[in-house]
Amino acid sequence: MLASQLYRRAAVAITVGTISAALTWTQRPRDVHSDLDQVWYSSRALLKGQNPYAVGDSLYRSGWEYPLIYPGTAVVVAIPLAPLSVRVAQAMWNGIGAAGLAWVLTSMGWWGLLSLGGAPFLQAYSFVQWSPMLVAGLAAPWCGFIWVAKPTIGAALFAGWPSRGALITGAVLVVLSFLLIPGWPLQMTAGLKAAPHIMPLIFRPGGFLLLLALLKWRRPEARMLAALAVVPQTTAPYEMLPLFLIPRTGREMAWLTLLSQAAYLLVLIFRTGVSNRHLEPTIVSQWPIWLAMIYLPSLAMVLRRPNLHHGTAVPQAQA
Secondary structure: OHHHHHHHHHHHHHHHHHHHHHHHHHHOOOOOOOOOHHHHHHHHHHHOOOOHHHHHHHHHHOOOOOOOOOOHHHHHHOHHHOOOOHHHHHHHHHHHHHHHHHHHHOOOOHHHHHHHHOHHHHHHHHHOOOHHHHHHOOOOHHHHHHHHHOHHHHHHHHHHOOOHHHHHHHHHHHHHHHHHOOOHHHHHHHHHHHOOOOEOHHHOOOHHHHHHHHHHOOOHHHHHHHHHHHOOEOOOHHHHHHHHHOOOOHHHHHHHHHHHHHHHHHHHHOOOOOOOOOOHHHHHHHHHHHHHHHHHHHHHHHHOOOOOOOOOOOOOOOO
């Protein structure tokens, strides 16, 4: 029975990943940069013996929204995609991330797939973002190495579900990144000056309330939520995808999915015309919506549960 369930989950995950990759290949606008593109260009530069951060600065000066503000670990992770065309790289990234995400979410029950209709996943898919791949790091302990490629959200996931495998493979990736790109932290930090909107949620109005999750500190999802409050981030919907690890019933997942869609609709209605290079005014206007409709309901789910560790490596449905 258990083996057949695993086979069905694997089949569904592969199907979700294949569909995501195919739609990325056929439907994504070819003249719009994805969030993966700059890391892909930087990885190609690294293979040619060039400084990936110098390439990122060059792209920024030519009109891209930001210099390379990803860590050297992210550049190393993207190396396997570097020989491919950017179009194929985008499709593969979305496909692998969606498949891994589906595998993790179905560990809770088939209702975990409801989250694929939420605003965080749909925006992550649209932008070819990292968050599905980060959540997919829960698929197996050794997959946790991906968390050091985006160590902000990755740290929050590790806080919830730490493992020796993630620690070892992550450390190997960090060492490899320093061998290939010596001194990358200083170069990354210099680029972050162009993104002052990236800050911890506790520095935004009401964000400190998320620390109440620590009242249930024995629960992995509570530790993750509290950590999400203190790591720097943009408050973009795709960075809220880990919150979909919090529901423990189909009803909770359905509510969080619907709330994310409603919140995104309100954000679009009140959207400002500020450019992506100056996001802070837009974030300030939208943050109360995300807080009230996504973060606080997630917090409420956590606070309703007993302060007990359920002893599993990945999220599980309530009995």
